[in-house]
Amino acid sequence: MKIDELETELRNPRTTDLDNLSVLEMVEHIDAENQEVVNAVRSQDKIIAQVVEEISKKFNDGGRVIYCGAGTSGRLGILDAVELVPTYGLKQGQVIGLIAGGPQAIYQAVEGAEDSIELAKQDLENINLNSDDSLIAIAASGRTPYAIGALDYANNIGALSVALVCVSHSEMGEHAKYTIAPVVGPEVVTGSTRMKAGSAQKMILNTISTSVMVKNGKVYKNLMINVLPTNKKLVERAVRIIMETTACGEWDAREKLKEAKQNVPVAIVMQKKALRYEDAQKLLMKNNNRVIEALK
Incomplete structure (x- = not known):
């Protein structure tokens, strides 16, 4: 043409x-x-x-x-x-x-x-x-x-x-x-x-x-759970995501984010399933890093 x-x-x-x-x-x-x-x-x-x-x-x-x-x-x-x-x-x-x-x-x-x-x-x-x-x-x-x-x-x-x-x-x-x-x-x-x-x-x-x-599991519900908390704004977003998905308070969300080594999906699974970091990480890997599957 x-x-x-x-x-x-x-x-x-x-x-x-x-x-x-x-x-x-x-x-x-x-x-x-x-x-x-x-x-x-x-x-x-x-x-x-x-x-x-x-x-x-x-x-x-x-x-x-x-x-x-x-x-x-x-x-x-x-x-x-x-x-x-x-x-x-x-x-x-x-x-x-x-x-x-x-x-x-x-x-x-x-x-x-x-x-x-x-x-x-x-x-x-x-x-x-x-x-x-x-x-x-x-x-x-x-x-x-x-x-x-x-x-x-x-x-x-x-x-x-x-x-x-x-x-x-x-x-x-x-x-x-x-x-x-x-x-x-x-x-x-x-x-x-x-x-x-x-x-x-x-x-x-x-x-x-x-x-x-x-x-590919980068989103849970409609939240960008795999956000990299590389600046103050993104850290605050990560904390809010953990609070919204687990119904925990701000202090608990910040602590879980630290324990999860800044990994939001791991923090969510740790909080929701009362798991240690290593166990939450294994559970996510077993479920192709999909939080929705790991929480079932």
Whole structure:
């Protein structure tokens, strides 16, 4: 498909007078267009659920989740990968975000990087992508060579390959096992896919990663029990979680957190089951680190 035929590149007939509007009218137009994002994302629920199921199995068995993209798409993948570590207590490297052009491309465009299939292969070889891993290639246009190269390499070594695009009948879809395609339509500013397309991508990445974390025991009820208490705010959050899940007082929660060596799930099981640290830790390991199962 030619670039000028892609939904993301078409002119939006509803915003052709954008530069002649008052500020309030401009904001209202942008807000109205953003309403399309939710419906586009919702249309992909079934395929997203399938992707979550497959990634969860691999992640639970020690596989990693790798995001690959260029420009805005690459930055969104990096953002999700970085935020998952403190939120869910992941080890560095369990989720990785790669952007065409390397770290400097996070802040400034690297000319020609997104057009290189070979660069994607090199980046994935550098992190030793393997068949246990899951790769999500992200590109609004569905045709970025760097993203296609990442999908092809993932397929060649047996990793799970997922394309996240914002157009129908994408080229990337022909290179992926699964294709998630929220078609948000023409942007407010023609071709500016940092807007509706970027919002859709962010929502879907949040949905996938959050669901995978829940499936793998990183959440108890709706609480982020694997939060790493690395600063004052997160320590206070950890204490509140222990209090809410065990109905204990603040002093007891702080003591249990210390006894559990800052491990919130262990602290919860210790308090609820009246166990020592070692026994609570063993019980969690026996139940795949799922608090809900350990407490049954």
